Amino acid sequence: MDQYRQFIEKLIECLPTFNNIDNIISLYLSGSVSRGDYIVGASDIDIYVVCNDEDSNLKFLFEQSVQNIARKFLSEIMSWYPDVVSIAFTTCKDVKNGSSFLGKGAEYHSFNDFAKLIYGIEIRDKIIKTDDKQNKKIAEHVLKQLKEIVNQDISKELFTRYFIRSIFSVPFSAVHSFLVIKGVYLRGKEQLVKELFKYDEVNGEKMQLIYTFWLAFAKDTLTENDKINLLKLVKEIVLSL
Numbered sequence: 526m527d528q529y530r531q532f533i534e535k536l537i538e539c540l541p542t543f544n545n546i547d548n549i550i551s552l553y554l555s556g557s558v559s560r561g562d563y564i565v566g567a568s569d570i571d572i573y574v575v576c577n578d579e580d581s582n583l584k585f586l587f588e589q590s591v592q593n594i595a596r597k598f599l600s601e602i603m604s605w606y607p608d609v610v611s612i613a614f615t616t617c618k619d620v621k622n623g624s625s626f627l628g629k630g631a632e633y634h635s636f637n638d639f640a641k642l643i644y645g646i647e648i649r650d651k652i653i654k655t656d657d658k659q660n661k662k663i664a665e666h667v668l669k670q671l672k673e674i675v676n677q678d679i680s681k682e683l684f685t686r687y688f689i690r691s692i693f694s695v696p697f698s699a700v701h702s703f704l705v706i707k708g709v710y711l712r713g714k715e716q717l718v719k720e721l722f723k724y725d726e727v728n729g730e731k732m733q734l735i736y737t738f739w740l741a742f743a744k745d746t747l748t749e750n751d752k753i754n755l756l757k758l759v760k761e762i763v764l765s766l
Contacts, residue, residue, distance in 0.1 A: 527565045529558055532598040532610075533643070536572075536591060540644050543590050545583040550617055551575040552644035559641045562713045566602050567690065567743035570610045573627070573640065575617055575648055584614055605686050623653040630655060630663035631701070634710035657708060664705035668766060671699045675760040684752050686745075692759060693739050699763045700732060714739060728765060731758050 526534075533554065540546060556571035557563035563570075572591070576583065595603060595610045602609050619625035627636050633655040640649075674695060700717045703724075704710070711720055718736050722729035738755050741747045747755075 528598050528602075529563060529565055529568075529570060532570065532595060533558070535594050535598065537643055539590070539594060544586045545580060548577050548580055548583050549574060549587075550577055550645050551642060551648050553636070553640040554643050555636060555640045556611075557713065560639045560713055562715065564740075564743040567739070572610065572612045573636070574612060574614045575620060575645070576614060577617060579616060588612055606690060617648065617651070620648055620651050621653075625652070628652045628655060630660050631705045631710050633660075635712050638710075639712065661706050661708075664702040668699055668702040668706070668763075671695055671702070671763050675763045679756060684749070689742065689747065689752055689755070692755060693735070693742065696732060696735055696759045696762050699766050700728075703766045725766075728762050731762050734758060735762070 540549075540552065543549075551574075553559075553573040553575075554571070555573050557568045558570050574587065591610060591612060599609055613626065615625040615627060620627055626632060633652060637649055637652070697714050697717055700721050701712065704717065704720055707724065709720060711717055714736055718729065718732045721732055735755065735758055738747060738751055741751065
């Protein structure tokens with residue numbers, strides 16, 4: 526069993542002992558770990574918490590407890606990537622009235638298709654299905670923001686492992702948004718690359734190279750020249766989508 530699974534099993538085991546646990550309706554594992562296409566030491570661990578009510582004290586104590594468990598099982602990756610465990614909170618009220626992030630844009634489809642309930646009761650049936658036109662508008666806005674990001678000048682002094690990891694999210698988010706505009710809802714880096722080929726072979730080839738860089742990054746074998754080429758490719762792809 527890898528460190529990510531060890532962390533998750535310990536989290537589930539400790540949940541009943543957490544302070545204010547009665548205010549938590551559901552706990553979900555999302556993202557690549559729930560899909561099963563994660564890479565230990567590179568991927569995020571995404572946790573979604575659905576509460577009865579807003580409770581800032583609960584958020585603080587829950588995050589503190591989760592971080593304590595993470596430091597035990599994920600200490601090596603946390604030494605350079607302290608936010609490897611991502612926790613997002615929402616309330617049952619917001620889920621039901623459509624204002625929760627779980628019902629915003631393409632996240633509805635990602636959550637509905639791949640999230641795994643690890644504590645509490647299932648709330649998927651309470652989420653209001655998103656409108657494709659609204660999803661398209663949100664995706665267009667995200668793509669516009671990503672284009673602005675890649676137009677910024679970046680100093681080589683920023684080429685830390687943490688920074689390079691954040692760079693990878695830009696092209697994959699851009700491709701995801703591009704596909705949502707086409708009415709296609711997918712997640713997972715490899716799946717996004719394969720789907721992009723159907724619409725844009727040139728950028729598909731470039732994204733395949735970025736995916737290869739991602740695998741090298743996960744093994745910590747990405748060279749300085751690779752990093753330069755990565756930034757160049759990211760800018761080319763995002764601006765052309």
